[in-house]
Amino acid sequence: MKKLILILLFASILFACQTNDDIPLTYEEGTNEYINDWIYTQMKRYYYWNESMPGKGNLSLPPKEYFGSLVNKNDRFSYAIHTSSAETFPQSLQNSFGFDLSFMEYEGQVYGVVMYVLSKSPAERNGLERGQLITAIGGTALSQENYNNLYQNLLATKDAKLQMVSYSEKSGFTVPKQINISQGFSFLQPVLSQVIPYQNNKVGYIEIPHFYVGLSKSLLNAFQEFKNQSVNEVVVDLRYNGGGDVSSATALSILLAPNIQSTNQFIRFKGNSNGGEVNQTFKESLEMNESQVSFEALRAAHLQIRRVYVLCGGHTASASEIIINNLKPFMEVITIGEKTVGKDVASFPVEDDRIVGAQAKWVLYPAIYKLFNANGEGNYAAGLQPTVVLKEFQELEVFPLGNMNEILLKQALNSMSGNRRSIKGMTIQTLKKQNLNVVSEPLVIKKTWP
Structure with missing residues (x-):
């Protein structure tokens, strides 16, 4: 009896010492509080800027608005969607x-x-x-x-x-x-490639609209054809490529970079104190989302080139910027056009899976990693400045992509003969689109930690 009394007395003291903060709060399923409490927990764990996040604040806010209240002022790219609510998706x-x-x-x-x-x-x-x-x-x-x-x-x-x-x-x-x-759907876009005879060169031109998962096979086919035709210069048109799959971007880098091994470091992901740092070789980065095309197969189609020309601009983002930044330790990268978007972060989707079997759910795409190349170079949130600054629209007549008279491609061809001065066009004022969010593809990587 004495032992029982002591146990009860000890338990009552412990309970009395508890504060409200020690008692976990529970919220009714489906309410804003229920959703936003989950959002806060996930952001605290995964978000690159988690240490500068505010407190939980007003959990009764609409989830989209609440998510925005947690996002760092320097972060232009993190977003949240609800799978059954089209208005929560990025608009473009x-x-x-x-x-x-x-x-x-x-x-x-x-x-x-x-x-x-x-x-x-x-x-x-x-x-x-x-x-x-x-x-x-x-x-x-x-x-x-x-x-x-x-x-x-x-x-x-x-x-x-x-x-x-x-x-x-x-x-x-x-x-x-x-x-x-x-309004309607647009599906996977084809890679456009051609060989352009120019002076004493055979120029391989390839336009890549998006780095979708599984693109490696198309890239391999294009470069194999370049090799068959003895191409000795390459122009990669990424001016409208908003990003996508890092493995597909790695495949293109393997095709382009001279004198690399599968074990050479290609990319570095730096996360918060929970995620730490992840270094990946060319082979590891390729195999994150690619199982059909090997490093060796890609290297077999590599051309004997020491430099690459990349056409870029204000829509070049994410995985496309990885091509520019992460090839620099291995070869000369000559960029032509305007400053890129500056998306130097990667995400993986974080889904609310608390309700088993639910099809309609919130999915977060927070910035989780900052991106760096093998030399530790990154921090290009302000955008990558091109080697040759050139506005794409300088004349009323605008040529198709891949046409030798198209202004950025024409500049690349001129540069091959040693002329890197920007082409001058007629006087046209380019007007800026104001107060618009940058819409780009999240950099797709596999979830590397719980």
Whole structure:
């Protein structure tokens, strides 16, 4: 009896000493508090900037808003989505219609120039082509005062109504026509490659729109054809490549880099105190998401080159920037165009799997790792400056990608003969799209820690 009394007395003292903070709170399933408490826990564990995060704060906020309240002010890329809520997904014309615009002014007229059109996209099916000029959106003519608002409206609509003209130096402007495009899906994009005879060189040109998982086979085929045709210079067009799979980017690097071994370090991931540092060789980085194409097969298609020309710009991000930064320890990388996005972070998806079998769930894409090359060089959040600075749109006539008259490719070809001075075009003012979030692909890596 005395022992029982002592045990009960000790237990009551312990209970009395507990504070409210010692008692874990539980929330009703499905409430904002239930979701946001989970979000906070995951961010505290995985987020690169976890030590600068605020306290839990107001857990009753909508989850998208709550997630944003935890994100570091220098972080442009972390986001959260709900798998059954389309409005939580990053918005872009590429995702909605399969194209994107830049804006420019010439002789007092504002034009939207079509930068690219994805293959088999709603835009392509309705006749949109790179280089076409948009003069009105939704029936409203473009001007200095309204082009940003009209672009924002275009992002939010499901049906695009565009007034178009085309221009060539030889024949001038065409008659305006209207194109109507409805939202739809665009699927995996093909790699475009060709061999260009130029002076005493055979130039292999390859345009890669996205580093999707499994791209290695297509890259291998393209480079094998380059090798068959004795290519001795390579131009890689990444100006509209927003990133994707690190293994596919590694495959391209293996094809390009001279004198490398499978055991050479290729990439370094630096995380918070929980994640630590992960160093990967070329072989390890390739095999994260690639099982069909080996390091040895890729090396067999390597060309006898010591340098590579990379065409880049304000849409070059993530895995594309890895190509530029992580090849530098192994070869000369000559970049031509404009400053890249500056996405020097990697993520892996963190899913809310507390409800077994649930299809609708929150998925977080927080910045988990900072990226560095084999020499420890990284920290390019402000973007990578090109070797040759050159604006893509300097003339009203815009040539297709891969055309020898296209301004960035033309500069690369000129540089091969020793002329690295930027090509001068006519006076066109490029207009900036204001207050727009950068939409790029999360750098896909496998989850390397619990």
